Amino acid sequence: MSGTVEAKLASLGIVVPAATAPAANYVPTVVSGNLLWISGQISVANGQMMTGKLSSEADVEAGRAAARQCAINVIAQIKSAxxxxxxxxxxxxxxGFVNSAxxxxxxxxxxxGASDLFVEVFGDAGRHARSAVGVAALPFNVSVEVEAVIEFA
Structure with a gap:
């Protein structure tokens, strides 16, 4: 842990997990020029999926926590790539895709939950364009999935 971002994560008490392997026939990241495209990361922490349809099975705070975990998983993919x-x-x-009633x-x-974490970790460089979309279902009944595009040096 030597970098500024890693130090910020440590100060927030965030341990970045190892990047997960894809669950199907796709790659977790693609580099095109100076852009890193990150496949959707689901709300899973320590092997435990954060599940439930928002409104009927989970509330907004549970959804925010799931989105935050997705952001941590996106950071894991950034670090791996x-x-x-x-x-x-x-x-x-x-x-952000939200499994919702x-x-x-x-x-x-x-x-x-994801957006706030990126700003907290990366400062102004973490401010981004965004879509937040409700969907009828997500893989494994997770509550949230987040994909990202990152510019890098």
Whole structure:
């Protein structure tokens, strides 16, 4: 742990897990020019999936926690792909998918769990464009999935 971003993570009490392998026929990251495209990361921590449909099985706070965990998993993929988190110049775009009941409309509040963490960790470079989308289902009934585009040096 030598970099500025790693020190910030440590000060927040965040241990970045090893990047997970894909669950199907895709790659976790793709580099194109100076952009790192990160496949959707689900809400799983220490092998335990954070599950439940928002509104009927989980509340906004549980959803925010799940989105935050997705962001930590995105950071794990960044670290695996780039080797050094200080290479991140900008979090360009996040897309958050929220497993939600038809009556649920607080998707932005849920995905803020991921957005807030990126700003906390990367400062102004963590501010990004974003979509927060409600979906009928997600793999393994997880509550949230987040994908990202990262600009790096």
């Amino acid at each position: 780039l080797g050094d988190l200080d290479r991140v110049k900008r979090v360009v775009k996040l897309v 038809p009556d649920f409309s607080d998707h932005p509040k849920v995905v803020n």
